[in-house]
Amino acid sequence: MSIRTPIARARNHGSAKAGVHHWWMQRVTAIALVPLVVWFVVSLLTLVGQPHAAFAGWVANPLVAALLLALIIATFYHAAIGMQVVWEDYIHGHMTRIVVDLVTKGVLALLALLAILAILRLAL
């Protein structure tokens, strides 16, 4: 006996999955990003015009590297699920929306990995 509601069966889209999780994770990453972004902007200002060695030395500090990694992960996650909502609002074609969302998440995931790799290369 199926526990799906009649409307869920009529829509034929499966369960709504975890909508609240998306909402909550957007808030969690947002809250994390407030101090991280402020710290990042202030830090960048102290590094303006400095040679490469200064920047590399700054990233090599384990605490800085950890905060940068947190910034990258929170940023790209926040961006990925944020863009998902944008696509859901504006792209009405069922398959088109799925493809565009997957491509967006794929690109953002790849950029995140590149950024993480760059930070690790400087920090380790």
Add this chain to the structure above:
Amino acid sequence: MASDVQSAGGNGGQKVTARAERPLSPHLQIWRVQITSFTSIMHRFTGMALAVGTLLLTYWLVAAAIGPEAYSAANGFVGSVIGIILLIGWAWSLFYHLINGIRHLVWDAGYGFELDTAAVTGWIAIIGASVLTVIVFVIAWAL
């Protein structure tokens, strides 16, 4: 936005089509732009701009990881005319999205929904982002 008026169910295909031009919901052609709707769409717009901007951020980080020459080249691009324009746009987007994001979090906590409060905080987001952008670029230029 045309809608066909058809007879409901019943006679296996009988239809009456009277095309009536009706907007399906009040939108830009009806509502005057207000601080609430403007700040809302700006939050989405800056969010998308920031997402695109992660390309430049990642490029710059990777250049730093490759070495001094690549880092100089990346800074060269960022310091070019087009780079500065992009950076100003990205910085304003960042500060606006940050301030308006906090405004959203305050709403999530249940505060600030009164219309006059929302209007004030909306202006704080716009003006705050502009002020912060100017401050940051003045500091960066002075250094």
